[in-house]
Amino acid sequence: MTxxxxxxxxxxxxxxxxxxxxxxxxxxxxxxxxxxxxGPRAWREAGCDEVxxxxxxxxxxxxxxxxxxxxxxxEPGHHLLGWHDPDxxxxxxxxxxxxxxxxxxxxxxxxxxxxVAVVGSxxxxxxxxxxxxxxARAIAATGLGVTSGLAAGIDTAAHEAALAVGGITVxxxxxxxxxPYPRANAGLHARIAERGAVVSExxxxxxxxxxxxxxxxxxxAGLALGVLVVxxxxxxxxxxxxxLASDAGRDVFAVPGSIHNPMARGCHRLIRDGAGxxxxxxxxxAAVAPLAAELGDALRQRxxxxxxxxxxxxxxxxxxxxMDDPDYNRLWQALGHDPTGMDRLVERTGLTTAELSSMLLVxxxxxxxxxAHGRYARRxxxxxxxxxxxxxxxx
Numbered sequence: 454m455t456x457x458x459x460x461x462x463x464x465x466x467x468x469x470x471x472x473x474x475x476x477x478x479x480x481x482x483x484x485x486x487x488x489x490x491x492g493p494r495a496w497r498e499a500g501c502d503e504v505x506x507x508x509x510x511x512x513x514x515x516x517x518x519x520x521x522x523x524x525x526x527x528e529p530g531h532h533l534l535g536w537h538d539p540d541x542x543x544x545x546x547x548x549x550x551x552x553x554x555x556x557x558x559x560x561x562x563x564x565x566x567x568x569v570a571v572v573g574s575x576x577x578x579x580x581x582x583x584x585x586x587x588x589a590r591a592i593a594a595t596g597l598g599v600t601s602g603l604a605a606g607i608d609t610a611a612h613e614a615a616l617a618v619g620g621i622t623v624x625x626x627x628x629x630x631x632x633p634y635p636r637a638n639a640g641l642h643a644r645i646a647e648r649g650a651v652v653s654e655x656x657x658x659x660x661x662x663x664x665x666x667x668x669x670x671x672x673x674a675g676l677a678l679g680v681l682v683v684x685x686x687x688x689x690x691x692x693x694x695x696x697l698a699s700d701a702g703r704d705v706f707a708v709p710g711s712i713h714n715p716m717a718r719g720c721h722r723l724i725r726d727g728a729g730x731x732x733x734x735x736x737x738x739a740a741v742a743p744l745a746a747e748l749g750d751a752l753r754q755r756x757x758x759x760x761x762x763x764x765x766x767x768x769x770x771x772x773x774x775x776m777d778d779p780d781y782n783r784l785w786q787a788l789g790h791d792p793t794g795m796d797r798l799v800e801r802t803g804l805t806t807a808e809l810s811s812m813l814l815v816x817x818x819x820x821x822x823x824x825a826h827g828r829y830a831r832r833x834x835x836x837x838x839x840x841x842x843x844x845x846x847x848x
Contacts, residue, residue, distance in 0.1 A: 459526055461485035462535045462554055463519045466656065468508040472536075472553040474500035479537040479553075518656055525556075525631060525657040530646065532557040534564075544748060548675030548701045552654035555672075556630035559650035562810050563621055567745040568598030569737055570677035570698070572670075572691040573607030573684045574716050581684030581716055584708055585610040588681060591734030593620025596817070596824035597741075600625065600677050602669060603642060603651075605635055607683050607691070612641060615649075619794060619828075621810070622649040623676065627669035629659030652676075670694040678741035678748070679704035681731070685719030692719050695728065704740050706731045749814060780804060784812055785821075785831075792828030 462485040465475050477499040478488045488496075489509065496506050525531055534541050535554045542564040545551050557564070571589050574581065589599045589611035598621035601608040608624075615622035624645045628634045630653040633642035645651050654672065655665065670690055674680055674697040682705070685691040695705045705728040710717025724730050731737055780802075787793070787801035798809055813829055816822040823832045 458484065458486055459523065459533060460519065461489050462533065463516075463522050463656070464489065464509060464512075465535075466554055467516065467519065468501070468505040470502060470505050471500075472550065474502075474505070475553050476536045476551075479535065483537055485535060485537065518658065521658045522556075522656045530559060531630075532561045534561060540565075542676060544677070545672065545675040548671060549697070550671065551675060552672060554654065556653050556656065557650055558630055558646040558652075559648075560805075560810070561650065562808070563598060563623055563650045564652065564676060565748070566598045566621055566810055566814060567741070567748050568600045568621070568623060568677050569741060570600040570673050570680040570694065571607065571611035571683060572601055572673065572680060572694050573682055574686060574689060574691070575604050575606040575608075576716070577606045577610075577684045578714060578716055581607065581710070582610045585683045586614040588683065588708070588734045588737070589614035590618050590620075592681075592738060593618050593622070595734075595738050597621075597678075597738060597745075598623055598649075600673055602627065602666075602673055603633065603638055603645075605637070609638060609641065611683075612645060616644060624649070624651045625669050625673045625676070626651065626653040626655070626661075627665035628661035629653060629655045629657050631657045632660060634661040666690055667693050671697045674698035674701060674703065677703060678744045679706060679737065681706045681708070681737055682720055682723055682728070683708050684710060684714075684716045685723075686716055687718045687722060689719045692723065695723055699727075703744070704729065704737075706737050706740070708732075749817075780808070781812060781816070784809065784816075788822065788829060788831050790831055792830045794828050798829065 465485055465488065468475065478496065479485065482488045482491055493506050493510055496509060526533055533554060533556055540561060569592050571585060573585060585607045593599050593615040599611050599615040600623045601611045603612065603624040603626060612622045612624060622645055624642065626634065630651065633639045642651060652672065667690065670693045674694050677698065680695050680698040680703060682691045682695050699705050705723060707720035707723040707728045707730060709720060709724065709730055729740060783802050784804065787798055795809060802809065813822055817824055821832060823830050
């Protein structure tokens with residue numbers, strides 16, 4: 454996205470208020486610059502109120518916030534995905550009131566990677582923290598991502614456990630993309646931005662506010678295949694995330710605890726209301742598999758769309774054609790029968806982690822690749838998968 458398009462999208466973000474009308478405008482015009490050119494009449498017809506119309510129309514008003522956002526976006530690894538962008542995460546589009554745009558520090562391709570949200574108390578018991586680590590570690594080791602909110606307690610334990618096994622983790626903030634909360638997690642914020650992705654709908658420099666955290670929770674729920682609540686009191690933000698996930702048709706799981714533990718009462722309430730009682734990560738990963746397959750279908754459609762980026766086949770490509778793509782072939786040759794980590798695959802192929810993540814997900818869903826503990830290998834049980842893509846098809 455060019456700076457002009459960035460600036461147009463930032464102006465739409467600055468207009469504030471309900472995002473529904475601005476999403477409607479981006480649906481209609483396909484580009485933020487075209488939305489601005491459409492004029493006040495089109496903005497009103499889409500549902501913008503007068504405050505929004507005046508804000509969008511005020512081209513002369515300088516904006517320190519917009520300048521700060523431009524400076525942040527100029528840094529490597531910083532991205533802005535708008536509602537109009539084909540790379541806007543597919544699962545989040547299905548959520549209630551999806552954000553107009555997402556600021557991303559790190560790898561935006563990971564927002565498409567199938568993940569489970571692990572959430573819970575900011576003041577967990579020692580046992581609750583251990584459970585969060587154990588579940589997150591086991592989930593990440595299967596190749597699924599771990600999504601959470603970077604908060605103290607359960608969130609922190611989940612992110613750290615995923616990173617510890619070389620897994621994928623995504624942190625969703627209730628503050629500006631460059632404002633870690635709590636401040637004690639600034640180092641964790643930086644590690645996730647380097648090895649995973651940090652996400653916020655709030656522009657750089659935006660301080661945290663109490664009302665931002667429930668809004669953040671809808672993004673956590675919207676990005677995930679399911680939500681696992683490890684430990685939560687009866688009044689907890691984790692229960693909001695669980696409710697939003699349920700409303701979006703996602704699975705909700707809860708880890709039971711002692712009847713004497715006040716931090717377990719929220720989990721028990723969820724179980725009474727129909728959440729799945731789980732005692733092992735394998736129960737979670739098995740339950741979310743069908744939605745992971747749906748996400749894989751959406752990803753295949755995205756990869757089949759025209760794009761100039763590497764690792765993306767031409768429009769109208771069949772599944773066989775996808776495997777004939779030169780970048781897929783290069784990845785296939787880089788894979789062996791012994792598990793290989795992502796860093797080594799990057800070295801062997803010259804492709805980025807984002808490109809490899811998307812391609813490996815497609816190959817995994819096609820049954821060509823097995824993943825365990827964050828490492829990838831060719832599947833051994835299918836002889837068709839031991840030959841390079843194109844073998845046996847007249848190549």
